[in-house]
Amino acid sequence: MASATEAVVLGTRAESSDSRHLRRILGIVRRQPLGVFGAIVCVAFVVVAFAAPLITPHDPHIFVGPRLGRPSYAFPFGTNNLGQDVLARTIYGAQVSLVVGVASVLLGTVVGSALGLVAAYCGGWVDSAVQRALEVVASFPGLMLILVVVAALSRPRVARDVNLLTLTWELRVVVIAVGIGFIFATTRIVRSVALTERHAPYVEAAIACGAGWARIMWRHLLPNVMAYIIVGVSVTLGLAILAEASLSFLGYGVPPGTPAWGTDLSGINRQFFLQAPWLVLAPGGAISLTLLGFNFLGDALRDELDPRLRGR
Amino acid sequence: MQGYILRRLIGIAVNMVIVSLVIFLALRLVPNNVAADVLGQTATPEQYHAFNAKYGLDDPAPVQFARWLGGVLHGDFGRSFRTNAQVAVEFRRRFPITLEVVVLSFIFTAVMGVLFGAISALRQNSPLDYGVRLFSIFGLSVPNFLLLTCLLIFPARWWGYAPRFGATDFFKDPSGNMQLYLPATFTLAVGAAATLMRLTRSAFLEVVRQDYVRTARAKGLRERAIVLRHELRNAMLPVLTLMGIQLGALLGGSIILEQVMGLPGLGTWALAAIGVNDYPVVMVVALYAAITVMVINLIVDLSYVALDPRIRLAH
Numbered sequence: 001m002a003s004a005t006e007a008v009v010l011g012t013r014a015e016s017s018d019s020r021h022l023r024r025i026l027g028i029v030r031r032q033p034l035g036v037f038g039a040i041v042c043v044a045f046v047v048v049a050f051a052a053p054l055i056t057p058h059d060p061h062i063f064v065g066p067r068l069g070r071p072s073y074a075f076p077f078g079t080n081n082l083g084q085d086v087l088a089r090t091i092y093g094a095q096v097s098l099v100v101g102v103a104s105v106l107l108g109t110v111v112g113s114a115l116g117l118v119a120a121y122c123g124g125w126v127d128s129a130v131q132r133a134l135e136v137v138a139s140f141p142g143l144m145l146i147l148v149v150v151a152a153l154s155r156p157r158v159a160r161d162v163n164l165l166t167l168t169w170e171l172r173v174v175v176i177a178v179g180i181g182f183i184f185a186t187t188r189i190v191r192s193v194a195l196t197e198r199h200a201p202y203v204e205a206a207i208a209c210g211a212g213w214a215r216i217m218w219r220h221l222l223p224n225v226m227a228y229i230i231v232g233v234s235v236t237l238g239l240a241i242l243a244e245a246s247l248s249f250l251g252y253g254v255p256p257g258t259p260a261w262g263t264d265l266s267g268i269n270r271q272f273f274l275q276a277p278w279l280v281l282a283p284g285g286a287i288s289l290t291l292l293g294f295n296f297l298g299d300a301l302r303d304e305l306d307p308r309l310r311g312r
Numbered sequence: 313m314q315g316y317i318l319r320r321l322i323g324i325a326v327n328m329v330i331v332s333l334v335i336f337l338a339l340r341l342v343p344n345n346v347a348a349d350v351l352g353q354t355a356t357p358e359q360y361h362a363f364n365a366k367y368g369l370d371d372p373a374p375v376q377f378a379r380w381l382g383g384v385l386h387g388d389f390g391r392s393f394r395t396n397a398q399v400a401v402e403f404r405r406r407f408p409i410t411l412e413v414v415v416l417s418f419i420f421t422a423v424m425g426v427l428f429g430a431i432s433a434l435r436q437n438s439p440l441d442y443g444v445r446l447f448s449i450f451g452l453s454v455p456n457f458l459l460l461t462c463l464l465i466f467p468a469r470w471w472g473y474a475p476r477f478g479a480t481d482f483f484k485d486p487s488g489n490m491q492l493y494l495p496a497t498f499t500l501a502v503g504a505a506a507t508l509m510r511l512t513r514s515a516f517l518e519v520v521r522q523d524y525v526r527t528a529r530a531k532g533l534r535e536r537a538i539v540l541r542h543e544l545r546n547a548m549l550p551v552l553t554l555m556g557i558q559l560g561a562l563l564g565g566s567i568i569l570e571q572v573m574g575l576p577g578l579g580t581w582a583l584a585a586i587g588v589n590d591y592p593v594v595m596v597v598a599l600y601a602a603i604t605v606m607v608i609n610l611i612v613d614l615s616y617v618a619l620d621p622r623i624r625l626a627h
Contacts, residue, residue: 136330139602143564144582148598151586152338242455249457250571250583265461273465280465284458292453 028304035300041293048091049098050164058085060092060259068276078278080269090282092259097290099168100244100253103175105236108182113229115183116190117217120198130187137184146243149177150252157255174253178243182236189232193225227305234301238294245287261287317610324606331602332384332595333377339591340373349588350393367393380592390592394585399592402581403600409577412482413500413566416493418559420501421508426551428505429512430544436517444509451506456499456565460572463499492573500569504558511554515547522546548619556612560605 029036048055058064058075063083071078077086119130137145153173168175197203203220211220247253248262256267261283273280347355347363355363364370368379383390389399432444467473482489519525520543528542567579574580578597585593616623 132330136327136334139327139331139605140598141560141562141564141601141605143561143567144598144601147567147582147586148335148338148594151589151594245455246457246568249455250567252583252586262457265458270461273461274468277465277469280458280461284454284462288454288458291455292449295449295452 028300032300032303034296035303038293038296038298038300041289042297045094045290045293046098049094052091052095056085056088056091058088060084060088061257068272070276071278077282078276080264080276080279081272086264086278086282089259089264090261090286093261093264093283093286094290095164095167096171096248096254096258096260097241097244097287099164100171100174100178101237101240103168103171104179104240104244105182105233107175107179108236108240109186109229109233111179112183112186113190113222113225116187117194117221117225119187119191120194121213121217121221123198127191130191134184134188137181142181142243143246145181146177146247147250147252149180150174150247153177171254174244174247177247178240181243182240185236186229186232189228190225193228194221197221197224231298231302231305234294234298238291238298241287241294242291317614320610320613324603324610327606328599328603329381332381332599335595335598336373336377336380336591339589339594340376346393346589350590363393367391380595389596392585392593393590394588394593399596402593403578403596406576406578406581408482409575410563410566410570410579412489412493413497413569413575413577414559414562416497417501417504417562417565417569418555420498421504421558421562422555424501424505425508425555426512429509429551430516430539430547432509433513433516433520434539444513448506448509451502452510454503456503457568457572459499459502460496460569463495464572496569496573500562500565504562504565508551508554508558512547512551515550516543519543519547545619549616552612552615552619556608559608560601563601563604 061084064085065075065079065083067079067081067083069075069079069083075085075087077090080086080089115130119127140148150173153176156171156173162170198221203216206216206220244253245260245262245265248260249266251266253262254260256263264283265280269279346367346369347360351359351363368376371379380390387400389403391398392402395402428444428447432441435441525538525542528538533542563579566577567583569575570577570579571583578600582594582597584590585597
């Protein structure tokens with residue numbers, strides 16, 4: 001009897017927990033319809049990047065059609081002045097945006113969070129040095145900083161038909177250049193949040209209990225700055241994709257000829273834009289839609305997760 | 313106050329030395345063959361040697377840096393490796409173009425951003441508010457180089473109109489100058505204004521719910537006075553910070569605008585110089601950008617004090 005009651009109680013509890021999750025998800029969908037739209041766009045972007053070789057009808061590198069062909073059934077987005085398929089180039093362009101975006105944000109977030117936590121935990125001269133470095137980096141306009149870093153390192157070369165990991169490695173200079181700015185943006189946020197947590201009673205209690213510095217940072221400080229880091233990541237991803245495209249547009253990102261949204265809008269292509277506007281619309285539309293998705297998703301995540309906005 | 317400004321200016325000077333050292337190290341970090349970049353692959357070894365001797369590129373890096381710094385302290389910024397032009401002369405020639413781009417696009421940014429942001433918040437959830445929010449998310453998502461490219465293409469296709477190409481001096485040909493700069497800088501400003509609108513809107517929404525606004529309204533102040541003296545003044549604090557950042561970022565935006573419109577400003581100069589490691593040019597443009605950003609930060613901090621008497625300068 002007792003066990004049956006228990007089973008019933010447990011059963012209802014499990015059920016209600018399921019439906020609570022469902023209700024929570026439905027609540028988010030209702031509160032953040034644009035955020036859901038953004039999430040769908042972002043997922044589609046990732047899927048397209050991964051599945052590019054499977055879904056493109058033509059090779060983006062070879063000359064498959066007439067020069068500057070109008071959009072047609074065979075080439076829905078037309079062809080460029082070399083007779084390459086614009087649709088295929090736009091789809092492959094997602095790969096460059098994805099790998100540079102994810103890798104540079106990863107670099108910025110991991111290094112930046114570590115730097116911010118260490119600066120806040122250690123204080124003293126470590127904190128002063130980090131702050132001075134922040135000041136120096138902050139005194140460059142973003143694009144200028146990226147260009148100087150690219151100038152300092154050698155330019156990337158990209159082989160054809162490589163997998164995404166190889167592509168990331170080949171574009172490491174672009175990743176570092178774009179990521180350096182994010183390191184310091186993350187450091188600034190994490191440091192300021194961690195500083196307020198650093199002297200909170202629970203941290204002092206942990207120190208009194210004999211917790212070491214690694215445990216304090218990993219188990220106590222990091223979880224409390226996590227919400228800020230996640231919100232930062234979603235916004236930063238869009239910025240990283242934009243930065244890579246701007247860099248490639250200026251001719252200092254991926255090498256010419258590589259299918260990327262920034263490169264396809266620059267260089268020799270520009271001479272043909274007036275007679276063949278589809279050359280602008282396909283990569284331009286792709287990057288705008290992707291950034292729109294990340295902006296919507298970032299806004300929604302901030303509303304849902306940012307501790308400063310919670311409960312409003 | 314004067315003591316604070318003096319300390320900040322000394323801080324800027326110290327930062328400038330660090331910044332120039334960092335850029336110099338960055339550009340000399342990877343051993344690269346400037347002579348080959350500038351002269352091309354067809355030059356003979358003798359030409360390379362002559363080139364390196366002329367610009368002192370064979371000396372050790374510390375010697376090169378000391379020579380550069382010594383020159384700068386005497387007002388001599390050296391010569392460009394690429395064109396052999398005097399950097400200081402070239403800078404003076406190109407500076408007005410970039411200045412005009414940055415100033416005009418900043419004015420567009422500030423006016424559109426604050427005005428539409430404030431209106432959007434004061435008429436929250438009206439069609440106007442939705443319009444502004446839609447525009448701002450659009451402005452955030454369309455890259456400025458794409459918008460500028462579209463400015464060159466679509467009006468030309470549809471109406472046979474194109475903004476004038478190439479730089480004309482404002483004082484020689486004001487209308488020709490404006491025909492190029494106004495559409496271009498407005499287009500560049502769209503993205504920055506979108507960000508500013510969003511921030512202004514949320515700053516205003518924060519302020520209009522404050523007790524002192526209710527008090528002001530209860531005292532029977534006119535709406536105009538409430539908005540301008542109580543709401544705007546308080547909402548401006550975060551907005552000013554962002555405007556400072558955006559003024560600096562527009563220096564980067566100017567690189568893109570100059571590149572798209574073919575303007576011979578500082579941006580295109582730096583861009584060409586970076587490609588061949590022409591560091592006297594890169595250093596000067598980067599240092600100019602850094603000084604500008606730091607001075608803007610100082611001005612923003614000082615204007616905080618002017619706007620909000622509760623804020624005191626740190627000692």
